[in-house]
Amino acid sequence: MGRLNVTVMIDRCEGCGLCADVAPEAFVFDGAPPVVVSLPTIESSDADLWERVLEVQTLCPTGAVTIAEEAQVGG
Amino acid sequence: MTHSMLLDAPAVAGLAQLTDFGEIDEILRSRKFVQGAYEGSKDNLMRDTLTLLDGPRHLQRRRILGKLFSGDAMLGYREQHLMPVVERTLAELAALDRGADGAVHTDLVALIQRCLYRVGAAITGIDGLEDPDVADRFIDQVQAIAAGCTVDWAREDPDVVMERAFAARAEFERTLYTPSLERRRELVARAQEEGVGPDATPKDMITLLLLNWDPSWDDELPLREVSVFLVGSTQTTAGSLVLLVLRLEEWFNRHPDQRQLVADGDFLRRAAFESLRMTVAAPARIRLATEDVTLASGRQIKAGERVALLFLPANMEVERFGPDAGEFNPWREVDGKTSWGHAFGGGAHACLGRPMVTGMRSGTDDAEGTVAGLARMFYAAGMELSRADLPIPDQRTFYSTYVNVPVRFTGV
Numbered sequence: 001m002g003r004l005n006v007t008v009m010i011d012r013c014e015g016c017g018l019c020a021d022v023a024p025e026a027f028v029f030d031g032a033p034p035v036v037v038s039l040p041t042i043e044s045s046d047a048d049l050w051e052r053v054l055e056v057q058t059l060c061p062t063g064a065v066t067i068a069e070e071a072q073v074g075g
Numbered sequence: 076m077t078h079s080m081l082l083d084a085p086a087v088a089g090l091a092q093l094t095d096f097g098e099i100d101e102i103l104r105s106r107k108f109v110q111g112a113y114e115g116s117k118d119n120l121m122r123d124t125l126t127l128l129d130g131p132r133h134l135q136r137r138r139i140l141g142k143l144f145s146g147d148a149m150l151g152y153r154e155q156h157l158m159p160v161v162e163r164t165l166a167e168l169a170a171l172d173r174g175a176d177g178a179v180h181t182d183l184v185a186l187i188q189r190c191l192y193r194v195g196a197a198i199t200g201i202d203g204l205e206d207p208d209v210a211d212r213f214i215d216q217v218q219a220i221a222a223g224c225t226v227d228w229a230r231e232d233p234d235v236v237m238e239r240a241f242a243a244r245a246e247f248e249r250t251l252y253t254p255s256l257e258r259r260r261e262l263v264a265r266a267q268e269e270g271v272g273p274d275a276t277p278k279d280m281i282t283l284l285l286l287n288w289d290p291s292w293d294d295e296l297p298l299r300e301v302s303v304f305l306v307g308s309t310q311t312t313a314g315s316l317v318l319l320v321l322r323l324e325e326w327f328n329r330h331p332d333q334r335q336l337v338a339d340g341d342f343l344r345r346a347a348f349e350s351l352r353m354t355v356a357a358p359a360r361i362r363l364a365t366e367d368v369t370l371a372s373g374r375q376i377k378a379g380e381r382v383a384l385l386f387l388p389a390n391m392e393v394e395r396f397g398p399d400a401g402e403f404n405p406w407r408e409v410d411g412k413t414s415w416g417h418a419f420g421g422g423a424h425a426c427l428g429r430p431m432v433t434g435m436r437s438g439t440d441d442a443e444g445t446v447a448g449l450a451r452m453f454y455a456a457g458m459e460l461s462r463a464d465l466p467i468p469d470q471r472t473f474y475s476t477y478v479n480v481p482v483r484f485t486g487v
Contacts, residue, residue: 014420014422014425017104017422018134018137018141018423022134055138061430062429062430063146063430063435
């Protein structure tokens, strides 16, 4: 079990919105001009979302999405 | 905004021309606008390519091709392709006859192209460019295709430009693309037969498209996608590097005490970003409104209306870039926004190659981008502008490019 701590460096975001298309549960694309906001953590129990959030990190064209994987002890 | 900063070109005739940095930023990011450019090539050379798609089809293609631009992939291109290619190209240069001054005289435009086109070929999966003559023919082919893709901005007869583009693409397809495609088809088929993972196949555009083939695609799609990528990944960077060198030389003429900074990677990086701010990949980006829109500024744009976004005047706004925004100044400090302004666009169609060109991506912010890196290596080889011959601008297009920039190398 583990969790992903997701952060978005807004000053780097160029508003492509790809993250919100790939993982809309985690990334919200809104405002004028639109910017991305994200949930702070993704639990590994949601394997599909976990994979898509990792894909977002790979695909973000400006490297604005950073993810720290945190192992959870016990459970 | 002065009237002289607006464009007088057929491609933007009748369109509202927007020059405000904030308005352009808002439109680029908005989901209420889609690609509205490439009138002359959208139904042929560029049909259904990533550049022209929007919505779910754009997302699908981005998810496939985005793997080419991951942080690891970028580092790989730099170490496995860019640096060896530049070293090989400089070695080819060293083998040329020298002039009476002991230096090697050449054309900077062609030299840059040889470097960048070989890297572009590696990323797309085009083999067989080791021979300089083959590489030069490939450059001619891609340049003719590029002129066709951007035919909206041609000052020549569009029909002639398109005829040359299709002839060049046919030659490219026959001599380079098809053999490369067949090689990858075999590798993909073998990998799928053996049930091995994607690590067993090459990491290039053709292979990615084959591995993720969508039955709705036509057989020619990879050829178009590869061609358009080659154009986008080479033309703009090549043009930017030429302009960087010309601007730097002008800067050093006015500040001769700073010439030794050509060996300073940080200075060249700053200079590259500053030059990119003053360089546009297209005279205007054009977007189509899919519904009635009122921008934050109050400007209203009707559904179905196309607008022209002029990055150059936007990138010279004195409020954002200082009172000398119209001048090249490598020491410029820019608050908040990236120092290159809108050079790479923004939103869904932002340039995917930005991290490679600038070296800036999460975790690799100290990496050297393509433009600064090539400039550093050329200067290290003793590059100087020719004292006898002047650069020749390209008069065939509305793009700010050069056909020839004579230089000499004293240290190869």
